[in-house]
Amino acid sequence: MGFISRGFRGKRRDNVSSSRVPPGQHVVTDFPVLAAGPTPRVSLDVWTFSVTGEIDEPKQWTWKEFRALPTETLTADIHCVTKWSKLDTSWTGVSVDTLLDGVESAADFATVFSDGGYTTNLPLDDLTGKKAWVVYEYDGQPLHPEHGGPVRLLVPHLYFWKSAKWVRGITLQNEEQPGFWESNGYHMRGDPWREQRYWGD
Amino acid sequence: MEMSEAKLDGNAIAGLLREIFTMEMTTSETTCAGCGSVSVVGRVDVYLNAPGVVVRCPSCEQVLMRIVHGRGRYWLDLRGTRCLEFVAPD
Ligand SMILES: [Zn+2]
Numbered sequence: 001m002g003f004i005s006r007g008f009r010g011k012r013r014d015n016v017s018s019s020r021v022p023p024g025q026h027v028v029t030d031f032p033v034l035a036a037g038p039t040p041r042v043s044l045d046v047w048t049f050s051v052t053g054e055i056d057e058p059k060q061w062t063w064k065e066f067r068a069l070p071t072e073t074l075t076a077d078i079h080c081v082t083k084w085s086k087l088d089t090s091w092t093g094v095s096v097d098t099l100l101d102g103v104e105s106a107a108d109f110a111t112v113f114s115d116g117g118y119t120t121n122l123p124l125d126d127l128t129g130k131k132a133w134v135v136y137e138y139d140g141q142p143l144h145p146e147h148g149g150p151v152r153l154l155v156p157h158l159y160f161w162k163s164a165k166w167v168r169g170i171t172l173q174n175e176e177q178p179g180f181w182e183s184n185g186y187h188m189r190g191d192p193w194r195e196q197r198y199w200g201d
Numbered sequence: 202m203e204m205s206e207a208k209l210d211g212n213a214i215a216g217l218l219r220e221i222f223t224m225e226m227t228t229s230e231t232t233c234a235g236c237g238s239v240s241v242v243g244r245v246d247v248y249l250n251a252p253g254v255v256v257r258c259p260s261c262e263q264v265l266m267r268i269v270h271g272r273g274r275y276w277l278d279l280r281g282t283r284c285l286e287f288v289a290p291d
Contacts, residue, residue, distance in 0.1 A: 032250070033207065033250065034250050034251050034252070035207040035248055035250055035251060036248050036251040036252075036255040037248060037255060037257060037262065037264075038208065038262060081252050082251075082252060117263075117264070161252050180267075181252050181253065181267075181269070183278065184253065184267045184269050184276045184277075184278040185253065185269035185271065185274070185276030186252060186253075186269065197271060197272075198269075198271045198272050198274070199276075200272070201272075
């Protein structure tokens, strides 16, 4: 008896080069919706994005201010720990480098927090250096709430649970603090190419 | 695979809980550490389309349990459950 949904069986694209698909993953063409709870609904009138924690001057943007920041459009492959990968996904948003521009902090780690209470932890090195974005468009359209709209984090080089939906801010930290899944069996870093799925991987 | 409402009830994890606790658990009662309400496990909110199973309080939506299964192990986070009451086996 299979009790836990271990992954979604989507259509396979067998002509995809294995160099783009990490071990243990299969390629899907749809976009599975993962949900650990109800979809939060937040009014953009009260929405803010914050950078807090170990920082001399915390930063905060309203929706209007956030949307006025320089944006980037990128194409990336994404890899969910439930074993599906989706190739060539297109996103538009603000790079975390832009959000952290000018920030004075000695922190090495970060916790990303979201509406609905979800958190995930990352080394700051995985959020900076053109590796992470706070995105508000998928495939040229406003990000659907089911996929994390109004904005989600996008960290394509790590398993997709790190790309927190409904993200509202980043807390900078001197020590690594495990997030929603990392505190209960999932790997602290989650590199799909090294199959860092669970504790001990 | 577009699902607008992924919420199930506790019967969706009857088998999983039987595997972990080796007894029928859907008739047991869980007390929410957040709001204090008591729910029959068969009536809690369950989300399966995630890296693990997330069980939430039907009154306040706070997480009651997180269950991860992988590499031949279970990880069970019960921080959100103040008390779990169930009938002792004969
Ligand atoms: Zn509650």
